[in-house]
Amino acid sequence: MDSYGGQSYRPSASRLTVVAHLFGIIALILMLVWLLHYREGIELDSDNSFRVFNVHPFLMFFGFIFCAGEAMMAWKTVAADRNVRKFVHMFLNLVAICLGIVGIHAAFKFHKKENIKNMYSLHSWIGMGTFCLFGLQWLFGFFLYMFPKATQTTRARALPWHINGGRALLYMAIIAAETGLMEKVTFLEMQHPREARLINFLGLAILLFGLTTDLSIALARYV
């Protein structure tokens, strides 16, 4: 049993949680169909710079957003021991950071190969801002709640910031993803309407993953 805001509850999954996992898997499938069927495939160490680039959307969703969302649900919707949940939450977020770094590296590597300027788009500003804040949030979380652990009072005072900051970061990551897809799809709309349609559905699935994850966390006590 945890206590927060003066109430105690037992973490458990709701139908909303199930739907969130499903949307995550649907988004992953659509992403793979897009990159493997319509695009050139996924390979970080390739001579084809588009195969290098494709690592970026794949890892930024499956590595970063999906893992971070699952980390949130692991803490709040799994009926396991408190310490197990805390460790899985920390570890999945660490995995999200590591895979996110590789994903960002892929974008820079593509830019270098193709001689494109770095960090000029709104997508890159939002994405990089989100990723840096996410790293800070992980560090704060680790030092406050894992090791060396702050006092009970400090932990309790920092908790609303950790929770609401985490939810805001999930939405920021979704915004980064949607702007990234929008950047790609705007060029494609005219020549490749079928692919553009697929990307639209991918964007929708990613948005719904974020929404249902957030609501399944926020309403965990009520549903």
Next chain:
Amino acid sequence: MDSYGGQSYRPSASRLTVVAHLFGIIALILMLVWLLHYREGIELDSDNSFRVFNVHPFLMFFGFIFCAGEAMMAWKTVAADRNVRKFVHMFLNLVAICLGIVGIHAAFKFHKKENIKNMYSLHSWIGMGTFCLFGLQWLFGFFLYMFPKATQTTRARALPWHINGGRALLYMAIIAAETGLMEKVTFLEMQHPREARLINFLGLAILLFGLTTDLSIALARYV
């Protein structure tokens, strides 16, 4: 004094609330500089179809997102009488819906003038979805909390959904705004780098308005 989640608090503005209002005003200024200085101006009933289109970004931010954000803060961060806050919250959200309808109409009018297909982009899907859900949320809120008003138990059970649904809708509206800006800016980046830079900062200001509004609501009891 309100009570929610077993605790009572007195609504009051924090420094975060001040920052949220500021980012809203900054975004409004950047939007006007963009549309009046770099673009053709704003006019719904014009022969120049671009002047018609410009009504869309202006009203979707200043009419819809800004008013809806202010409505959230009016309820949660103003130390006024409960009924006054409730009325202002309802009324500002109604204004947001009305101006949003005009803003969406402007986009359709532009499409008709220029013979462009409606509702094909990811931006339009997310935007229209958000707007319809926002309308539903307003109706539910009105019938549950204003007139004819549900029972105490029903109101209390619906409250977490109303609150968290509203926060999710704010983020969805921000996502719609960023994808819309991204659609515009992707075409501009090459020929008009100064204008593209301005739009990037506009996008950042809108994001920061959403973030600080959300956090100032969510952390109202703690800051």
